[in-house]
Amino acid sequence: MDAPAAGIAEDDPSYVGALARGISVIRAFDAGRESMTLAEVAKATALPRATVRRSLLTLQALGYVASDGKQFRLTPRILSLGYAYLASTPMARVLQPALETVSERTRESCSASTLDGPEIVYVARAATKRIMSVGLAVGSRLPAYCTSMGRVLLAAETPARAREILASSDRKAMSPRTVTDLDALMRILDDVRRQGYSLVDEELEVGLRSVAVPIVSSGGHVMAAMNVSAQAGRVSCDELLHSVLPVLLEQAASVRSSLVG
Template structure:
């Protein structure tokens, strides 16, 4: 479930020779990505508009996905079927990271009585790969597969701070820093400074920049070589947990949990 309106990304740079790039596959994936919480059912024309494809191409893609069982239709509108979940499950079942993180997140959540999550960076967004929730602290429900902007989230800042300088500059050049609340940091120079501070101190605290009333702190999840593989955070209601309590009670538990994962994540 997406927590914000879809922004379909431009095609990634092609590193393979042109003959290895399958346009039909790329178009089919763009059709799948245009469905979300705000677009549960779409007509062919709407899919064409959201993806930038011609109506004929959108129709062929939808009918192919329908024949494969990933999309259903009533003849006018189309929607995703539960079979689409098998695509996400393929990632979760093929990488050990979510399986290793989940019990640790549950331990943190049980100790703090707060929601604890883990994510990775995908383009300009974070993607949740594991989560242990106790109560909803954000207006939109979050779960595995949910995506949020990286620049205004604690986990996103931890992951952005771990990027190589050229990768970070490319991110800042391509990403509009939209003010989601009056507190959102939208100046690129100030964001660079904040990310440098996150890199030095080893954690990120974000106070109501994603959503009013939401406060969170995140730490990096590293392997034995120090490479950042993911980020994990605890999110709280700002009216219930102060910044000071977040730093004094929550951050040490998060850090200890992240340290416990290092021997399990290899090199």
């Protein structure tokens, strides 16, 4: 079960364990596990079968889960939980026009994400074409250690906190170019802090390059990251730095006054 990211500890009387377990059950479903039996959910969450059964039946009663009596699956109503975040924060609405401007001017896909533990979560996207083997959309998650936006967001943390997050990551090699060594990654983050951007060349996926910049609020805090991804066979690293990066920096600056934080 996922540990709380911040705030109260699991042994605090205010911590609602049943709610945490229910969320773990929801998060067990993904692209490779669209439909599961009770036993499969229990295995995926490392929770007792009785606990999983109560969570699934409760979610079913609320309309978030459907079942044929054996297999369980999420229903479209689950999207309302994600929409609640998008509707309650102005960030996605503020960023979307900027992403679309970047995409139009560079003719490449542009995305924005925030950091959630060792992963980045996409909060806005303007796509021109599918260039990755895995389709991306708002809500998609990718590892932070080997992505340009992830490195920008990790660089915004204190070095001690960044090292802690990286140490907790499953830093597997996504491609032959992926940097996985902790100390090497910390040196890369130092460079990102100094230069104000991150360029990742075929580390997440062979044939994919990306460059990212921080999105800073009017109060000077890094709220998110914005990137452009392109096919390595079509766009060189020099082109990303000399043609794409200035557009990203310009649009990141244009939204600063609209973001409070």
